[in-house]
Each structure stands twice: as structure tokens, then as C-alpha cells.
Amino acid sequence: MKKYLLVALVTFLSMPLLWAQNDSIFIRKIFDEALERGHAYENLRQLCKDIGARLTGSAEADMAVRWGEGLLKSYGFDKMYLQEVQVPHWERGTKEAAWITDANGNRAKLDVLALGGSVGTNGLMEGEVLHVEDVAALQKFKKQDVEGKVVFISKPFDQKLLNTFQAYGACHPIRGEGTKEAGKLGAKAVVIRSLASSTDDYPHTGSLSYEEGSPRIPGAAMSTKNADLLVEWLQKGKVTLSLEMDCRHYPDKISYNVIGEMTGKDEKIISFGGHLDSWDAGEGAHDDGAGVVHSIEALRILKKLGYKPNHTLRAVLFMNEENGNRGGITYAKVASEKKEQHICAIESDRGGFLPLGFDIDGSVEQVSMVQDLKELLSGFELNRIEPGFGGVDIGPLREYYPDMVQIGLFISSQRYFDFHHSPNDVFENVNKRELELGAAAMTTIVYLMDQSLDKSESP
């Protein structure tokens, strides 16, 4: 008997070690599949090159839905369906044009993009430039000093911040709030320095906001090089800015979240996704074509490896993250109405760069549950597991599922804002291996959450 007891004890004690070993072997298979036989790069090429930029409401967004539907069907997952989403429809129209002119008649053409949701200029609009650093500085001006002027907000990225998302966050109000605040003070238009880490010729768009009952004025972003030039000109004297934008708002349209599933042994659901829509400049390669193909790969690889999930694994290609998040909001609402049991949601929306780990949005226990996997994950160079932000698309689930854990793929942010929302966010700027490592990281965390969460309740 003693011998059996000993064997039983040794077996019992070595269970965690065995689990870890099995996990490590399985994750190695995930990486092999992603790196050697991965579909991420070819899928991204199709999405970027055969479809292109896919702003919500555009023909390309419709085609992207069809593409996602066709691709998920072709992989033969347990379920594939579309979820109807009512989406906004804004169009840039004819390409923007902008110039600056100084008191001596020197003129320079600017590289600009209308901010998403902006009204048009109704022909060529001109005004003297009023230069402010940020929204707080703008708010200190009196109405008579702003009226009839073109407000230029020039706050640059703080290059000292290691995580460029923090620099982006600090500049975000100049795009998100600048037009609204300038409108209240009677400005003619707002032009901002692009929210970008690099100094180059690409303007970067993104959503602005207006306030009910306040004047809606045009908002545009210029390239960082143009912003530096304008600052230089303004140091010498008065500058006039001329701007023409042809933006239009249309009635809402019907679009879709595209969803694929592997059915689990229980009713609980782990969702993971990226967003299918993009801005209309570039090809939405990093933002968020990468997240879309990461998510599809996670489902494909787990199926390919013959994995039988404990919980339902659901890849969601969200519509309309960029200008409304209607896809994420609808997904959460429908989930709640259907009384679905959501235990975890994972998002990839930080580009197709080198994955470094995961941001965990959850309780202290949930964070430490994932951090316990650190040694295992560091074998795959996923070292960074910290409390943090899950993602915009999965965010609305939190209201209905306060106890769920949300996870964001933590991806090196150093190059992200060179491309984000700009004509430079194209397929050629995505590295194949980095994209594939992101797919492997997504697959790995989906697998580990399926293995770790509510393990005791699974058969």
C-alpha cells in the first residue's frame, strides 16, 4: 500500500508541473503552426490589397464583411454568423486641400485629412491662424479673440514616454475636443498637428466630437512636418490658412459583426476579436487588420490542432470601432439579452508588431491568475503581464458582465503611431514574422484562458 500511496502522492504533487509541461508542448505547437504554416499574412494581404481601407458605411466595409464571412465559412468552424449592427455613415468626399500664406504672400500646400465626423467647409474657407498648444490653452481665450479665426492646436507627442499610447492619450483631447471647444468660441475651423510619433509628411485622421447646440465647424489634421513648418511661420508673423473639405453625413446603414465559433463543452463563452472597419486612409493594416487576422488565426489554429475547448471560443470581427463602436455596443447588448455567459474577452487592436505580453483588466485575483502563467509564457518571449486595458470593442461587455476578465494583447507600441489612421498604414509596413507572433500570442492566451477559467466546472 505504501508504494501506491507514494505513487499517488508523487502524481498529485507533480500535477501542476505536468499541466505546465503539457501547456508548454501545446503552445509550442501553436507557435509552429503560426510561424511555419500561418495564414495571418496572406489573410491580411487579402484584406488590405483586395479590399483596402474600409470605413464604416463604405462599399469596402460591406465587402470586408463578405470577405470575413467567406473566410470563416471556408475554415468550417462549428458556427458562422453575422450580427446586424446599425452604423453611422460619414464620407470624406473629394480630397481635402489646404494652404498657408504668410504676410509676404509666401504660400505652402499642406498635407491634411479631415477629422472623422467633421462637417465640410462649403467651398474654400480662409482665416487667420490662432496658435494654441492644447485645449486648456484654447479655453483661456475670449470669444472675441477666437471669432472668425482658424485655430491651430500643435501639442506634439511626448517622446520621453516609453509606451507611445500614453503620449497618444495625452494628445487625444486636441483631436477629440479641440473642434468642439473652438466651435463654442466662434472659430471658423480647427487644424491640429497629427497625433503621430514620427516627423513625416503623413496626416493622421481620427474622430472629432461635436456638442448638441454648439456650432459644428470643420476639423482637420496636418502632417507633423507641416505642423513644424506652421509653428515656424507663426513665429515670424501672421499666417492665413485656406481649407476646403467636402465631408458629408449620410443616414445610418445596416452592417454586421462577423462571428465564428468553436462550440465548447459548457455554455460559457470566451470572445476574442479585432475590428473589421478602418479609417479611409491607407489600408487599415495595423489598425486593425492585424487584430482581425490574429483572431481568425486563433480559431483556425486551435481547430487545426484538434483542440476540444472547455468553453465556447468565439472570434468576433467587430464593425465600427473607429467612429462609434456600434459593433462592440451591439455585441454586448445582444449577449446580455440572450443571457449568454461571458467569462472572458480578449482583444487585439495595437497593430501587427512584436507581441510582448498581455494587459489584464480584472480583479486582483484575475490579474494574478494570469501572472501565474508568466514563467510558461516567458518561454515564448511573452514576458509582460500587467494590469491594463482590454480594448474598445470588448469594453461594453463590462457593463453586463462586471466579473469577467478582459485581456488586451500587449504589443510593442514603438512604431504604432507612425502608421495609425494615416495613408501609411498599409500592408507593406507589416512584418510577416511579427504578425505571425501576434497570431500565436492570441491563440496562446485564448487556449490558456480556456484551460484556466472555471476549470473545476468543466467536465
Next chain:
Amino acid sequence: MKKYLLVALVTFLSMPLLWAQNDSIFIRKIFDEALERGHAYENLRQLCKDIGARLTGSAEADMAVRWGEGLLKSYGFDKMYLQEVQVPHWERGTKEAAWITDANGNRAKLDVLALGGSVGTNGLMEGEVLHVEDVAALQKFKKQDVEGKVVFISKPFDQKLLNTFQAYGACHPIRGEGTKEAGKLGAKAVVIRSLASSTDDYPHTGSLSYEEGSPRIPGAAMSTKNADLLVEWLQKGKVTLSLEMDCRHYPDKISYNVIGEMTGKDEKIISFGGHLDSWDAGEGAHDDGAGVVHSIEALRILKKLGYKPNHTLRAVLFMNEENGNRGGITYAKVASEKKEQHICAIESDRGGFLPLGFDIDGSVEQVSMVQDLKELLSGFELNRIEPGFGGVDIGPLREYYPDMVQIGLFISSQRYFDFHHSPNDVFENVNKRELELGAAAMTTIVYLMDQSLDKSESP
């Protein structure tokens, strides 16, 4: 008394914490300087664009020495000098040309580069292609099966390996040994699949080797796309390869290692560097312009911050790493002859990509001494500190200083072999922030080694 004792005890116990805090504050200053006021990117632009590729023996290599000398002088370090190095001089000559022709007369032009050190073809050379996977497969052939043929070695990178240097290492013999082995078996020439991780049109060069007394035959590398095409053609039947290369060997020349120093409080020396020479394709931006500007930045930033080193800090821009390592060999020999006290050497030669940590080549105690800094370093996203390889340039020091610690900057390897030794290794493919983070990482490890090593003996 009791109170004083308590104060003394608390002070004593909190010393390590205080050191760590001070280190953290100082390293934060290093990062701020590198990211906000860094010179790395502009210095690399000059080296790549104003000088260009700088193969040992070329006019550009001479000009790079002058550039390094001028730049180090301009920063006003304590010492600046050139160290004479006798270097080999090989030239590619007229651009290579190569074609494949199948039995039906279909012809395709190839993108090829002569391997470094190769002999020329003496006009257009032609031969039937003999396809082997690797050197071991080649060695199994009999002389009569190889004689008069052009040997094609096609081993691709193993994409499954997370660290691409391992994939490179596994393929290295096809470039380093292939020509030698094929020459012994009477082959006319060798063409290899480029040692590259990406599938594209760029051939990648690098050194071959010959053996005394064996025939010296031409060796060349073709792009990975060409290699795939040739494999495809060979599956259908006989293929002839035509090749013309104009390479020449010249007598050795005099060149220089370029050295700048901050004088320390003691006689001990910490060297750190990269190599100034590059291959003659592209601009040597990642290999190793990045290491050169990382090293110069380390000295510049420490001087700018008013740092007074314990030991002499010496930045070395090595000549001739690529085809002979004469700079590294000479540096070590001179150090020993002068009875210099070298305690540490650090190298950056893995490109201007995202730094992740450090490889430590030293005793168990030395490795754990650096690993003890992990918590401090992880605050700057330098998480990976493992036993590993220092670098080729600093390697020869080991013979004379067996007890020194050698450290290699560990930089994300995912994109390195897309560019390495190819026409695509240009300034445009270096990201400013990643390069600057590398400079900050180099400065940080130089600072920490100066603080940590032989601390007890410093005043």
C-alpha cells in the same frame, strides 16, 4: 544612542533600495536624453546617406573612419584616437549577372550577389545545376557527379525558431562552407539561397571560405524568391545556370578602429562598441550602423549628464567585422600588449530594432550579478537577461581576459534577417524610436556595469 543606532541601522538596511532608486532616476535621465534630444538617428543618417555602404578597403570605409573621428572629436571626450589595423581588401567589381535556363529554353534573370571573398568567374560561366539541401547532402556526392556543375544549396530558414539568429546559425554552413566543399568535388561554382527570413527579391551576401590547396570557385547568393523559383524549375527537369562575377582581391590596406574615451577614477576599462565597416550592398544601417551610433550615444549621453565614471569608458568603432574581424583581433592584442585592465566589454551588433535586454557571456556569478538588476531594468522594458553571446568584435578579448564579463545587447531579432547583408539594409528601414531605445539600453548597461563592477575598489 539607541536612536542613532536605529538611524544607522535603517540607513544601512535601506542602502540597496536607495542605490536602486538613484539608479532608476539616473537611467530615466538617460532615456529622456536618448528619446527627446538623441543624436542616434541623425548620426545614422549621416553614416548611411552621406557615406553609404563601407566595405573594408573601400573609399567609403576610409571616409567612415574620418566621420567617426570628426564626430567623436566634436563631442569633446577625454580622449579620441585611431588604432591602426591591417585589413583585407576585396571588391565585388562590376555588378553580377545570372540567369537560369530550362530544357525548353525558358530563361529567368536572377537577383544575385557574389559572396564576400569570392573569386570572379572570368567571363560568363555556365553549368548544369546540381541541387542539394545543405552541405552534409553535398558531401555525400561523388566527384564525378559534381564535376563541372553549378551546385545550388537551398536550405531555407527554420521559421519555427523564435530567435532568428538560431535559424541563421543553422543555415550558416551553406554560405561559410558550401563553396569550399563544392570546390573540392570539382564544381564550377556555388549558388545559395540567401540567408534571409523573408521571401523577397533581395539577395544577401556574406563571407565564404576557401581551403589552402583546394580549388577556389565562385560563390554567390540569390534572393529567396529566386531560390523558390529555381527549386520549382528543378522539379520539372534540367536547368542550366549562367553566372558572371568580376570580384577581385587586392593587397591588404591600412585602416583604423576609431576610439573615444571618458577617463575613469581607476585604470580599469569598460569597452563598448559596434563595427564601422559593413557589406557593400545597402547602407549597413542595421548592420552595424546602429551599433556604431548606439555606442557613440552612450559616451555622449553620459558626458551630457555629467557622469563621472569609476572606470575608463571606451567606445570603440571596430573596423572589418564583416570579412576578417581584424579590428577586433587587433584591439584585443594591443590591449594585452599594453597590459590594459579590461573588466567588461559590451557590443551592439543585432540591428536598430527594439531592445529587449542583454545576453551575458561570463561566469555564473557574473550572470547572476546582471540578473540582479532585472527588476530595475524591467522598469525600462529591458526584461530579458540570460546567459548568451557578447559579440564578434569583443570576442577576441576573451583570450587575454578570461575573467572579464562580455555583454551583447539583446535586440528583437524578428526583422533582422529581412535586411542583413542585403541592398535593403538602408536608413529608411530603421525606426527612430527603436534606434533611440537601443542607444538608451547601451548607455544604461555601460552605466550599470561601471557602477556594479569592482565597486569596492573604486574610491
